[in-house]
Amino acid sequence: MTTRPKDGSPTLGCAGAPWIDGAVHTAANDVPRVRTELSVRDRFGSARIRWGIGRMRYQVPPGLYAAGNPSPGSPVLVSANYKMSFDRLRAALRGRDAWILILNTDGINVWCAAGKGTFGTEEVVRRVQSTALDRIVSHRTLVVPQLGAPGVSAHMVRRSCGFRVVYGPVRAADLPVYLDSGLKAQLEMRRVRFDLGDRAVLIPVELVMGGTYALLIAAVLVLLGGLTSRGYSLASVRTNGLAGAGLILGAFLCSAVLGPVLLPWLPGRAFSVKGAILGLVMIGALTAGSGLTGSWLHIAAWALLVPTIASFVVMNFTGASTYTSLSGVQREMRFAVPAQIAGAVIGFGLWLTGLFVRGGPGT
Amino acid sequence: MRYLENAVSLEFDEKLCNGCGMCVAVCPHAVFDLENKQAILADRGACMECGACARNCEQGAIRVRAGVGCAAAVLSGMLSGGEPSCGCSGDKSKCPPDGAP
Numbered sequence: 001m002t003t004r005p006k007d008g009s010p011t012l013g014c015a016g017a018p019w020i021d022g023a024v025h026t027a028a029n030d031v032p033r034v035r036t037e038l039s040v041r042d043r044f045g046s047a048r049i050r051w052g053i054g055r056m057r058y059q060v061p062p063g064l065y066a067a068g069n070p071s072p073g074s075p076v077l078v079s080a081n082y083k084m085s086f087d088r089l090r091a092a093l094r095g096r097d098a099w100i101l102i103l104n105t106d107g108i109n110v111w112c113a114a115g116k117g118t119f120g121t122e123e124v125v126r127r128v129q130s131t132a133l134d135r136i137v138s139h140r141t142l143v144v145p146q147l148g149a150p151g152v153s154a155h156m157v158r159r160s161c162g163f164r165v166v167y168g169p170v171r172a173a174d175l176p177v178y179l180d181s182g183l184k185a186q187l188e189m190r191r192v193r194f195d196l197g198d199r200a201v202l203i204p205v206e207l208v209m210g211g212t213y214a215l216l217i218a219a220v221l222v223l224l225g226g227l228t229s230r231g232y233s234l235a236s237v238r239t240n241g242l243a244g245a246g247l248i249l250g251a252f253l254c255s256a257v258l259g260p261v262l263l264p265w266l267p268g269r270a271f272s273v274k275g276a277i278l279g280l281v282m283i284g285a286l287t288a289g290s291g292l293t294g295s296w297l298h299i300a301a302w303a304l305l306v307p308t309i310a311s312f313v314v315m316n317f318t319g320a321s322t323y324t325s326l327s328g329v330q331r332e333m334r335f336a337v338p339a340q341i342a343g344a345v346i347g348f349g350l351w352l353t354g355l356f357v358r359g360g361p362g363t
Numbered sequence: 364m365r366y367l368e369n370a371v372s373l374e375f376d377e378k379l380c381n382g383c384g385m386c387v388a389v390c391p392h393a394v395f396d397l398e399n400k401q402a403i404l405a406d407r408g409a410c411m412e413c414g415a416c417a418r419n420c421e422q423g424a425i426r427v428r429a430g431v432g433c434a435a436a437v438l439s440g441m442l443s444g445g446e447p448s449c450g451c452s453g454d455k456s457k458c459p460p461d462g463a464p
Contacts, residue, residue: 115413115431149389149415150429167388185388192391194364264364271434319433323392325412326430326447328367329437337438 017060019090024066028132033066036094042087049084050201052208058083059107064131065090068097072138075179077168078124079145080105080113088172096179099137103127114151121153125160134162143168143183146190194322199260202320206256210313214252218245221351229356240355243294251306254282255313263317271324272336275314279307297354301347308343311336368408372428373416375404379424386416386425 018039023030049055062081067090076099079089089100103123105113113119124142128134144152146167154165169178169189178185225241226232259266259275266274283306286292292299315336318324373394382400387393395416396405402424414429430447440447 112431114415115429146389146391146415149419150413151418153418154385155419155421170391187393190388190391191393269365269367315434319431319435321432323364323409323411324366324432325371325410326432326437327370327372327412327428329432329434330447331367331370333434333437 019060019087024070026136027072028135031064031066031099031136033068034090034100036067036090036096038087038091046084046087050204052205055205056107060086060102062102062104062127064133064136065100065102066098067093067100068095070097070099072136074098074137075143075183076101076133076137076141077143077175078103078148080108080110080119080148082107082109082113085109085172089175092172092175096176098179099133101127101131101133101142110145111147111150114148117151119148120151121156121160124152124157124163124165128161128163140164141166141183145172146170146185147192192322194263196261198322199263202317203257203260206260206313206317206320207253210252210256210316214249218248221245221248224352225355227352227355236355240294240298244351247292247302247306248309251279251282251309252313255279255310258282259310259314259317260320263314263321266314270315270328270332270336271318271321272311272315272332272340275311276307278314279310282306282310295354295358297350297357301350301354304343304347304350308340308347311343312340315340365409366411366432371407371410372412372426373404373407373410374426375402376424376426377401377403379422381422383421385419385421389415389419391415 018041019035020032021035022033024033045058049058059081060083074097077089077093078101079085081102081104086100086102093100103113103119104127105118105123108116108118110119124144128142134140140163142157142163142165144154144165144167147170149167152165154167157163157165166183167185168183169175169185170192171189174185174189178189221244222237222241225239225244226234226237228236255275255278258278259271262278263274267277268274283292283303286306287299287303292302315332318329375395380402382397382402384397384402386395386402387397391413392406392409392411394404394406394410395402397403410427411432412427412429414427417425417427417429433447436447
């Protein structure tokens, strides 16, 4: 995207980027100024990333940037080099003068990178030094997003480079109020939420990431569906195979969409339990609506497979959630994974057997 | 929304606390609170084990087994026989080389 000098700070070399608007002259070197108005292209980029397209390459060069016309006394706001994080930050700084210190997190957002330690103490210190920040600003305060705290040790940063870390709000949108109130965060700004909107934007990437596996399993069922006691039958591919593929894909789609949407209202705390219950409701609704016909063996098979799929899909949503702990996930997986394996093996066995044995309401 | 609460590994030694309030500031789930210039565990069950409090406690009064509550990470750890590792980190080889060491 740009060439950078050895010290790692972007210079006018990234002037070609559409979100750059000139430069600010400082005691150390010229600092590129960012636009604080997001373009159509920025917004399209965010929408694209929500579908998981090019998510790992959505980066900006690490280093120091300027918003507005910052002076040596202007605040320094730290963020990650994930472009969506960067965009949220500069959009929040519209009409303000501030410095933006972008860490190299390999294009990962602040919270995830902090968990891995790439948004961490060492990188903060390194970036402060490589940008000669002590020559550019007169104060010694860094505003680090609160969700960077799992990776950053405020007292270690102070010992290493003399800069005091204060933790800003969780959401960049709260920055104007935070800055205007003299770097004081209200309690509400310190809490992570997981509202319907927060959950809904995660659905597309869940669909994309799990969709490949769902399609693969569906394809296998289409092929196997042709098996009968009298050899391979194309008619059976249509009835059993396509019906099976439809049920697999339907179960996956419904779980990946309804799981996140209905999360707070699904009973149970373990995500695998929430998913299993959602699956039971789905299969119940399908049976009640006479959408499920065929042999008894197949009805039994889907009564096991659909809740198993839903349980697994919703369990995987723990990674996207904002409140699950590693210990809790490990605890629920101790009972959920064996149950899911049993459900999948028995369900698939019943379905296979049902291809060869007839008998039931639909035959 | 609350998760499995009795699995939480968070431990707080109040004898070591100097009441700086850093844990209160960094916790995204208000697990800590300040009472009489001393931190208290106000809601231990809400802890998601992100580790922010322990990392920012200069007194070393907080201990937690920090990690990411992600089933996919635990699964990939099980399959590779190692620690839970988050698959969302992407492929490092695709990242542009950084100017800094």
